[in-house]
Amino acid sequence: xxxxxxxxxxxxxxxxxxxxxxxxxxxxxxxxxxxxxxxxxxxxxxxxxxxxxxxxxxxxxxxxxxxxxxxxxxxxxxxxxxxxxxxxxxxxxxxxxxxxxxxxxxxxxxxxxxxxxxxxxxxxxxxxxxxxxxxxxxxxxxxxxxxxxxxxxxxxxxxxxxxxxxxxxxxxxxxxxxxxxxxxxxxxxxxxxxxxxxxxxxxxxxxxxxxxxxxxxxxxxxxxxxxxxxxxxxxxxxxxxxxxxxxxxxxxxxxxxxxxxxxxxxxxxxxxxxxxxxxxxxxxxxxxxxxxxxxxxxxxxxxxxxxxxxxxxxxxxxxxxxxxxxxxxxxxxxxxxxxxxxxxxxxxxxxxxxxxxxxxxxxxxxxxxxxxxxxxxxxxxxxxxxxxxxxxxxxxxxxxxxxxxxxxxxxxxxxxxxxxxxxxxxxxxxxxxxxxxxxxxx
Numbered sequence: 001x002x003x004x005x006x007x008x009x010x011x012x013x014x015x016x017x018x019x020x021x022x023x024x025x026x027x028x029x030x031x032x033x034x035x036x037x038x039x040x041x042x043x044x045x046x047x048x049x050x051x052x053x054x055x056x057x058x059x060x061x062x063x064x065x066x067x068x069x070x071x072x073x074x075x076x077x078x079x080x081x082x083x084x085x086x087x088x089x090x091x092x093x094x095x096x097x098x099x100x101x102x103x104x105x106x107x108x109x110x111x112x113x114x115x116x117x118x119x120x121x122x123x124x125x126x127x128x129x130x131x132x133x134x135x136x137x138x139x140x141x142x143x144x145x146x147x148x149x150x151x152x153x154x155x156x157x158x159x160x161x162x163x164x165x166x167x168x169x170x171x172x173x174x175x176x177x178x179x180x181x182x183x184x185x186x187x188x189x190x191x192x193x194x195x196x197x198x199x200x201x202x203x204x205x206x207x208x209x210x211x212x213x214x215x216x217x218x219x220x221x222x223x224x225x226x227x228x229x230x231x232x233x234x235x236x237x238x239x240x241x242x243x244x245x246x247x248x249x250x251x252x253x254x255x256x257x258x259x260x261x262x263x264x265x266x267x268x269x270x271x272x273x274x275x276x277x278x279x280x281x282x283x284x285x286x287x288x289x290x291x292x293x294x295x296x297x298x299x300x301x302x303x304x305x306x307x308x309x310x311x312x313x314x315x316x317x318x319x320x321x322x323x324x325x326x327x328x329x330x331x332x333x334x335x336x337x338x339x340x341x342x343x344x345x346x347x348x349x350x351x352x353x354x355x356x357x358x359x360x361x362x363x364x365x366x367x368x369x370x371x372x373x374x375x376x377x378x379x380x381x382x383x384x385x386x387x388x389x390x391x392x393x394x395x396x397x398x399x400x401x402x403x404x405x406x407x408x409x410x411x412x413x414x415x416x417x418x419x420x421x422x423x424x425x426x427x428x429x430x431x432x433x434x435x436x437x438x439x440x441x442x
Contacts, residue, residue, distance in 0.1 A: 007033070007052075007053070008031055008032065008033050008038070008049045008051075008052040008053070009031075009032040009033075009052060009053045009054075009055065009388075009417060010029060010030070010031055010032075010048060010049070010052045010053065010054045010055070011029070011030040011032065011055045011057065011062065011388075011390060011392070011412075011414070012027075012028065012029050012030075012043060012054065012055065012056045012057060012058065013028050013030075013057045013058070013060050013061060013062035013392055014026070014027065014028075014057075014058060014059055014060060014061065015028065015060075015061040015062070015396060016028030016030070016040065016061070016062045016063070016382065017061060017062070017063040017064075017359070017362060017382075017397070017398070018040070018063075018064070018381055018382040018383065019063065019064045019362070019363060019366035019367040019380055019381035019382060020367065020381055020383075021359055021360075021363055021367075024398070025040070025042060026042065027042050027043045027044070028040065028041075028042065028043070028062055029041055029042065029043045029046060029048070030062065030382065030388070030390065031046075031049065031052075032388040032417045033417075034417070035387060035388055035416035035417035035418070036384075036385060036386060036387055036388055036416075036417065037382060037383065037384050037385065037386055037387075037388050038384060039384055040382060040383070040384065055412065055419070057392040057411060057412060057424075059394060060392040060393055060394050060395075060411055060412070061392070061393050061395065061396055061397060061398075062382070062390055062391070062392050063362065063366070063382070063390070063391060063393070063397070064366040064367075064379070064380055064381055064382050064389060064390065064391075065111065065112065065113025065114065065366075065379065065389035065390060065391055065413070065414070065415060066110075066111050066112045066113065066114075066331075066344075066345065066365045066366065066391065066404070067112065067113070067114040067115070067116070067330075067331065067365055067366065067369035067370060067373075067379075067380065068107070068112055068115055068116070068331060068332055068333055068335070068344045068347075068365070068369075069115075069116035069150075069258070069281060069330055069331065069332045069369045069372055069373050070116065070118060070239070070258075070260050070281045070283055070332025070333065070334050071107075071115060071116075071117065071118065071332065071333055071334065071335040071336070071344065072117070072118050072119075072120045072334070072335065072336040073100045073103040073104050073107070073115065073117050073120075073341070074096055074097075074099070074100040074103075074117070074119065074120035074128050074131070074132065075120045075335075075336035075337055076088070076091060076096075076099065076337070076442070077099075077103060077335070077336065077337060077338075077340065077341040078294045078297065078298055078337060078338060078339070078340055078341075079103075079106075079340055079341050079342075079441070080099055080102070080103075080341075080439065080441060080442060081298070081441055081442040082298060082441050082442065083298055083299050084298045084299060084300065084337050085167065085299065086442070087442055088121075088123060088166070088167060089123050089167065089170070090123065090442075091122075091123065091442065092123070093122050093123075093124075093128060093131065096120075096122055096128060096131070097128065097131040097134070097135065100117075100128070100131065100132070100135060101135055101144060101146065102432075102439075103341045104117070104135065104139075104146045104147055104149065105144075105145060105146055105431045105432050106341050106342040106432065107147055107341070107342060107344065108145065108146055108147045108413060108415070108420055108421070108431050109342070109407065109410075109413065109421055109430065109431050109432060110342045110344065110345065110407060110410060111345070111391040111393070111404065111410045111413055112147055112344065113147050113148060113379070113389040113391070113413065113414075113415045114147055114148040114149075114150065114369075114370070114375065114379055114389065115147050115148070115149055115150065116150040116151075116152070116197075116198065116239075116332070116373050117132055117149055117150070117151050117152065118152050118200050118239070119132060119151075119152055119153060119154050119200065120165075120336065121162075121165050121166045121176075123170065124170070124171060124172075124173055125166045125170045125171055125172035125173050125176055126172075126173035126175075126176045127153070127154050127176060129151070129152070129153040129154070129191055129194055129196050130194050132149070132151035132152070132196070133151055133194055133195040133196060135149065135151075136149035136150075136151050136197075137195075145420055145431045146431075147415065148379070148389075148415065150197045150198060150373050150375070151196055151197055151198075152196050152197065152198045152199065152200045152239065153188075153191030153192070153194070153196035153198075153199055153200065154176070154177075154191070154199075154200050154201070155178070155184055155187045155188045155191060155199050155200070155201050155227045155230075155231075156177055156178075156200075156201055156202045156218065156219070157177055157178065157179050157184070157202075157218060157219050157223065158177040158178070158179055159177075160177065160202045160218040160219070161202050161204065161205050161206040161209060161212065161216070161218055161241060162200070162202045162241065163176070163177050164209045164212055165208070165209060175187070175190065179223075180223065181222050181223050181225070181226035182226070184219075184223050184226050184227050184230075185226050185227075185229075185230045188226075188227055188230040188231055188234075189230065189234070192231075192234050192236060196236070197236065198231070198236050198237045198238060198239060198257075198373070199227060199228075199230075199231040199236060199237075199238045199239070200238075200239050200240075200241070201219070201224065201227045201228070201238060201239070201240050201241070201256070202218045202219070202240065202241040203217070203218050203219060203224055203240050203241065203242050203246075203247035203248075203250050203251050204216065204217060204218055204241065204242055204243040204244045204246070204247035205217075205218070205243060206241065206243055206261070207243070207263070207286075207287060207304070207307050207308055207311055208286075208304060208308075208336075208337075209304070214243040214244060214263060214264070214307075214311070215243070215244050215246075215264075217246065217247070218241075218247075219250075221250055221253065221254070224240070224250055224251065224254040224256075225253075225254045225255075227254070228240075228251075228254040228255045228256050229254075229255070232255065237257040237258070237373065237374055238255075238256045238257050238258075239256065239257065239258045239260055239281070240254070240256035240258070240259055240260060241260055241261060242259050242260060242261055242262055243261050243262070243263045243264060244263075244264045245264055245265050245266040245268065245269040248262060248265060248269040248272070248273070249268065249269050249272060252269075252272045252273065252276055252278055256278075257278075257279070257372065257373075257374075258278070258279045258280070258281050258330065258372050258373075259273065259278055259279070259280045259281070260280070260281040260283065260332065260334075261281070261282070261283050261334070262280045262281075262282065262318060262322070263287075263311050263314055263315050263318060264314055264318060265318045265321060265322070270321060270322070270325045270327060271325075273322075273325075273327045273328075274325055274326055274327055277328060278327075278328065279328045279329070279330045279368065279371070279372035280322060280327055280328070280329055280330070281329075281330050281331070281332035281372070282315075282319055282322075282329060282331075282332070282347075282351075283332050283333055283334035283347075284315060284319065284333075284347060284350045284351070284354075285333040285334070285335065285339055285343070285344065285346050285347040285350060286308075286333060286334035286335070286336075286338065286339075287308045287309075287311050287312055287315055288312075288339070288346070288350065290338075290339045290343070290346065291308065291338035291339045292305055292308050292309060292338075294337070294338035294339050294340065295308070295337060295338050298337060300337075316354055319351075319354050319355075320354055320355055323354070323355050323356060328368060328372075329351075329364050329368060330364055330368040330369040330371075330372035330373075331347055331348065331351075331361075331364040331365035331368070331369050332347075332369075333346075333347045342407070343405060345365075345401075345404035345405045346405055347365075348361040348362065348364070348365060348401050348404060349401050349402055349405070351364065352401050358397060358398045358399075358401045359398060361401055362397060362398075362401075366380050366381060367380045367381050368380075387415075387416050387417075388414055388415075388416060388417040389414065389415050389416065390412070390414045391410060391412060391413050391414070392410075392411045392412035393409050393410055393411065394408075394409040394410075394411055395409060408423065410423065411423045411424060412424075
């Protein structure tokens with residue numbers, strides 16, 4: 001029988017950043033077969049396969065598809081609504097799911113090939129884990145174009161920060177939260193039964209709710225231990241919302257896999273983060289001036305705006321202490337209401353402004369982020385055997401990290417070897433057509 005020839009795609013670029021932090025490869029060539037990288041080398045030093053489809057991005061930098069491992073695509077972002085209180089109370093769960101898909105597709109167009117999408121409350125005081133699972137499965141089945149989705153479910157106490165996001169006067173779904181270690185274990189099990197990929201929990205207050213102080217403790221150590229243990233027992237990872245050093249230490253003791261936000265810290269927490277090799281997810285964009293301006297436009301209270309502004313200097317100081325100590329950092333933005341969905345690469349600009357090199361910043365959104373969510377063997381770096389999740393950007397992000405924020409400079413977005421976005425002249429291919437960007441804000 002004649003052997004079937006596997007179709008090969010050859011992607012060329014002026015430069016290649018593989019995500020491993022080493023030297024940039026000039027005049028790079030990437031061979032792709034069956035959705036995975038087969039070989040990487042310099043043009044002229046490796047043989048091009050006969051009959052391959054060649055995509056020549058001669059003036060571009062090739063780099064791994066980006067990851068944002070803390071965002072809420074189900075939140076009613078400033079791009080899609082005018083008043084966040086009205087949207088929180090009036091948008092039905094089915095419509096919320098459709099907006100979620102829109103936000104996920106915006107992210108793919110901006111070069112984010114993998115998202116860890118955290119749940120978001122609905123108007124009934126519940127969470128949309130079931131809908132996120134449905135969207136993940138629909139994207140995997142090819143029904144819709146979208147990024148690879150790692151979707152979560154909440155396991156938090158009654159009155160936690162993640163419960164207080166829902167306006168106080170809303171009716172609460174009775175099984176949205178739980179109290180005590182065994183009831184929280186049951187909640188984790190219920191969430192995993194619907195098919196989520198990870199569990200999100202909460203150990204402190206936060207910055208985005210009215211009247212709640214960030215240092216409010218959420219859950220006891222015994223309760224947090226139960227949530228993380230139950231997630232791990234069922235082979236899932238756990239993310240923990242932690243603003244304070246007390247919360248960070250609780251989460252580390254419990255074995256949480258990512259420690260998210262980390263606005264305040266202390267020496268003991270830093271030493272524990274380093275010794276346990278934990279990833280922190282800073283979410284600095286969420287408290288930036290850009291985010292605050294967005295919040296003003298949609299009617300956020302002065303209390304919350306002032307709290308977000310007040311946290312900025314501490315957030316910067318904490319981040320710089322993490323860098324100096326060698327804490328592992330994975331990129332996440334906490335994009336929800338703010339900033340504009342798709343502006344997520346602005347987080348990397350903040351990292352560079354606070355002391356990271358551009359290469360280190362890129363690694364937070366590629367190699368580190370993939371490893372933090374247990375996908376390091378499949379994506380996050382450009383290496384033979386891994387998924388061909390590749391973007392081609394016009395220019396050099398090592399010279400100007402800001403180009404990753406510019407839609408028109410993201411020329412190619414490839415996920416598992418398939419081109420979803422192609423902005424080359426004469427090759428235009430988009431997930432969201434230009435004419436569709438005129439949606440009405442609710």
